Amino acid sequence: MNLMNSTALVVIEQDTSGFSPINLKVMGAIAQLREFAALEVDLLVVGKDCTAIAEAAARIPGIRQVLLADGEGGEHQLPEALAPWLADLAHDYRYLLVGATTFGKNLLPRVAALMDIQPITDVVVIESANVFKRPIYAGSALASVMTDQPIKLLSIRASAFTALEAGDVVAPITIIIPPKSQRLSRVVSQQQVAAERPELTAARVVVSGGRGMQSGENFHLLYQLADKLGAAVGASRAAVDAGFVANDMQVGQTGKMVAPELYIAVGLSGAVQHIAGMRDSRVVVAINKDPDAPIFQVADYGLVADLFTAVPELIELL
């Protein structure tokens, strides 16, 4: 089969550590897309003082080049500055991809509207060069969506794709003119959460607590368990709404989507919107004293027990 020649631009996301692990997941989606189109792939690093990130991006295999746009206008990657500039740049490509994170969700639709393109967000399956699957109704259904628009704008849900590994080959870095500064918005303050544990969406193991934890203090049990397993700690919306933990720990349709190797749900009933956020995990363990909790329906291993005795015992045995 002759594959159509095509081009893709991937917007590289930056986090506190620099090069965000989400980028390797987006490259996993690119790898799937390559089954349907012969792609020349450029990575775009835009920001202020971001040369090191461009150097990290250059180690991703299978790319043509890294475009580096470094300047004042790219500081904090505000969409008011990036969108018009990126809309111009993206016209030279057939695909524009970004991770479906708060960064990607903030930016992509603004670019899309300026290009008069209807984007497809939260892509979980690439079915062909122009058909993509995305969850709707909090994950209650998967919609298969086709687009014949000349440029496909996609945001990629990280939990649905396998990360591509960085290699030893280094692609060339091309310096391009950064976006202009703008006066519509500015950053007043930024509060990053301290990263003592792996990031939820990137962790191999996730331990989550629900309302059954009864208090924020009791989460220390889960932190101990997580430290034994090298795990990230998440929570249900009920636990967040009850004020036990910060909202950036929420796993679910309205929080974070995770798909770790091992997901341990503790004192967590398993509301539909929570399950939508963790259903792609490889192995699910549920610990709950209510034998009828819906979480058991999606758990590979269910333990009906009081978490306050079971979790310390588990920590002991690991």
Place this chain on the structure above:
Amino acid sequence: MKILVAIKRVVDPGVRVHPLSDGSGMNIASARMSINPFCEIAIEEAVRLKEQGVATEVVVVSIGSLAVQEQLRSALALGADRALHINTESSLEPLAIAKVLHRLVMQEQPQLVLLGKQSIDGDHNQTGQMLAALCGYSQGTFASHIDCKADEVWVTRELDGGLQTLALTLPAVITTDLRLNQPRHPTMPNIMKARQKPLAVIPIADLSVNVQPRLQTLSVVAPKLRQQGVKVVSVADLVNKLRQEAKVL
């Protein structure tokens, strides 16, 4: 300050929905409908800003069939001053919705436009950002706190890795996240009063916007269910199975 709030009529979040067996869509014909929960938060925030004397008028708009007037009346009962119903039988994509709202923004000239961050049916999370782009306005997405200053608005945003506070030049578009506020319930006297509040119906054709869909939905199917696993009898049994069977430890 005038505030425009855009709301969507969706299946009530308490209703469990399933795809139709022929894969053509969702089985929602007889489902209970509500204001999208994120839109409800947007209404609440606008009404609070009016109660604080920051906003002078709260205008609420929805796009859809005659049925959306039910949600517009609810919004009026929650404290909005007047409503606009953009009448269409078609289901619009986010880009088309943003184009329609852009026309209304040009007509109404609000200083602030509030929307939910996403609707719980399509789950796109696009409309607010697109509207901001078309208007050339600043945008504050995933808002968990809003503070109106003299000529700008400060918005605290919930990001994946923490919180970010932006100062936005007015006019601005803000999309709401869950923790911005706890919406009130309408009182009976306010429901009665809402019946008297103005609700204008505008046929979508009057706005001369191309709302043709760009995407084609080929199928809607249920996701693969996880197989229910086994119950373990003890913590030791669990650890053993995770090591020997699942090989994840």
